[in-house]
Every structure is written in C-alpha cells, then in structure tokens.
Amino acid sequence: MDRRLFLIASGAAALSAGSAAAAAGPKLTVYKTASCGCCRGWVTAMARAGFAPTVVEVEDLSVEWRKRGVPDQLSSCHLADIGGYVTVGHVPPQDVRRLLKERPKALGLTVPGMPLGSPGMEHPSGKTEPYETLLLLPGGRTRVFARHA
Incomplete structure (x- = not known):
C-alpha cells in the first residue's frame, strides 16, 4: 500500500511540475556582465513576477545595445530581449x-541610470527615488512610458 501511495504522489507531483512549466510566463533573454549584482536582482524580480529569464553573460554589453539601436546615453548595466522588444536597465515588470x-x-523600454528602489536596486532601508521608464522610439527618441515614485 505504501508503494501505491508513493506512485500516486509521484505522478501528481510530475503533473503539477508540468503544469507549472506550461504556465511559465513570457520568456526573456537577459544580457549582462558576470560581475553585476544588481542585474541578478533584476533577473530575480522578473522571475518572481512570472517571467522566464535566460541569462547570457557577455564581455562588452555596449555591443548588445548598439546592435539594437539603443543610444549610449540611454543604456544601463543590462538589457533583455522579450517579445520583439528590448528592455534596458531596471525596468519594472509591470511596465514590461x-x-x-x-x-x-x-x-522597447529603458530606465537609464540605476535609480534607487527600482527592481534590483532596492535599498535595505526601503528608500527610493522617483524615476521614469522611457519608451525607446526609432532614431534614439523617447517618451515617458511610466512614472514611479
């Protein structure tokens, strides 16, 4: 009888795991350097929000943002490809x-700089600073997509 319960429980667990994998959110590929800790924080925030990140470590991130048409002044410490768009920096999951x-x-979207309190840039005290998520338009133009306090 114990073996039978074990097999039933194992089957239920396998089905549950399969359902969780099928329910995984949008896939994103994150490009970052090996040494960046805040990037790991952003990846964790995205995974917690239901996204399915894959991390690719690169030597020179500027190559990646230039390939995608992101001007240097709008770049940050990591970028991600998702659904035909690019996100640059600490873009909140709800904006994505x-x-x-x-x-x-x-x-795509960018949060230039590394604003305190943005995903991956949380401070132990809870301190935050206001920042904007910018919509990246062709030719390096932008417009405000979202404001965060």
Missing part, C-alpha cells in the same frame, strides 16, 4: 507587461 499588451511601435 504593459509593453507586451499594448505593442507600441517602438524598440
């Missing part, structure tokens, strides 16, 4: 979800 839902004609 909105981007994928609305599908604007754009390159």
